[in-house]
Amino acid sequence: MLSQAQGNKRTGQRTFAIELLTTRDDKTDGAILMPFGLKLDAGAVLKLDERDLGQGLRFSTCVPEGCLLPVSFPAVATDAMKKGTTLAVSSFNLNTGQAVTFSISLNGFPAALKRVVDLGS
Secondary structure, rough: EEEEEOOOOOOOEEEEEEEEEEEEOOOEEEEEEEOOEEEEEOOEEEEOEEEOOOOOOOEEEEEEEEEEEEEEOOHHHHHHHHOOOOOEEEEOOOOOOEEEEEEEEEEOOOHHHHOOOOOOO
């Protein structure tokens, strides 16, 4: 599994995380953890280098750390991510309606994904 987490440097609290693993059919599955206070019924949108990636995501449940969005990337999306620089995940603030966006650097993503595949073989 590969992951990236972001948080509040002052408090050390994690506010966002993404975890991905590869499957036998060349898909990449996982979950995204988003903070509380988002408009859950609006889901979240993924963008790869400012371009929409897929149909959007729906929240599945909330846990004490935040709310979860399951993700599943087909091989074509994973290949695009290997060439990309930034994956952005956006949802809307429940109170203000403003977008809340987390940017995930894809620097090192191809090597990390290859390592996950190699370890799983």
